[in-house]
Amino acid sequence: MLIVKWSLVGIIALLLISVIAGQLGYLQGRAPTDLSVQDGKLKPPSNTSNSVSSQAAMYPNHPQRQYSEIAPLALNGDGIASIAKLKAIIEGTAGAKLIESRDDYLYAQFTSRFFKFVDDVEFYFDPVSNTIQLRSASRIGRKDMGVNRQRIERLRSALAAAP
Numbered sequence: 001m002l003i004v005k006w007s008l009v010g011i012i013a014l015l016l017i018s019v020i021a022g023q024l025g026y027l028q029g030r031a032p033t034d035l036s037v038q039d040g041k042l043k044p045p046s047n048t049s050n051s052v053s054s055q056a057a058m059y060p061n062h063p064q065r066q067y068s069e070i071a072p073l074a075l076n077g078d079g080i081a082s083i084a085k086l087k088a089i090i091e092g093t094a095g096a097k098l099i100e101s102r103d104d105y106l107y108a109q110f111t112s113r114f115f116k117f118v119d120d121v122e123f124y125f126d127p128v129s130n131t132i133q134l135r136s137a138s139r140i141g142r143k144d145m146g147v148n149r150q151r152i153e154r155l156r157s158a159l160a161a162a163p
Contacts, residue, residue: 029118029139035107036100037124042135050144051137052152070152072131076159079104079125082132085162086123089155110151117141119148132159 035043045053045068054072056065075082080103090096090108100107104125111118121136136148 031109031118032120032139035120035122037105040126040128042122042124042133043137045135046137048142050141050148051135052148053135054131054133055135070134070149072126072129072133073123073152073156073159074131075125076162079127079130079132082159083123083125086132086155086159089158089162093155112147119144119151121148121151 032043041058042053042055044059044062045051045056045064047063049064049067051064051068052070053068054070056062056068056070059065062068073082073086076085083104083106087098087101087106090098090106093110095111095113097109097111098106099109104127106123108121109118110121117138117140119136119138122134124133125131126133134152136152138144138148
C-alpha cells in the first residue's frame with residue numbers, strides 16, 4: 001500500500017513539474033525558420049508522428065507519409081476570400097497567434113493551455129488544385145495524440161460554416 005501511495009505522489013509531482021515547466025516556457029521548442037511556400041509546396045511532414053500535411057503524398061518515401069496525410073481544405077468562396085475567412089477564424093481561436101498573413105498564405109502558432117506546447121500551422125491557397133493546402137506540426141515530442149489532425153478538422157468545419 002505504501003508503494004502505491006509513493007507512486008501516486010511521484011506521478012503527481014511529475015505532472016506538477018511538467019505544468020510549471022510549460023508555464024515557464026520550457027516546453028515551447030524553437031520556431032522553425034524554414035516555413036513558407038516553395039514552388040507550390042509547404043515543408044514536408046515531420047519525421048515523427050506529430051504532424052499532418054495535405055501534401056504528404058508529394059513525398060512518397062517519407063517515413064510518416066501515411067500518418068500525416070490529410071485532405072486539403074475546400075474553398076468557401078474564392079481562394080483569397082477563403083484565406084481571409086480562415087484568418088478570422090484563427091484570430092478568434094483561443095491559444096492561436098497569427099504570425100504571417102498574406103492573401104494566399106497564413107502561418108499561425110497554436111499554444112496548448114497547460115503545458116504551453118506550440119504547434120506551427122500553415123495554410124496556402126493553391127491555385128492549381130483550387131484548394132487550401134495545409135501543414136500542422138508539433139515543435140517537440142515524437143507524438144501529438146492526434147491534436148494536429150483534430151485542430152485541422154475543427155478549422156475545416158469552421159471554414160465550411162463561415163458566412
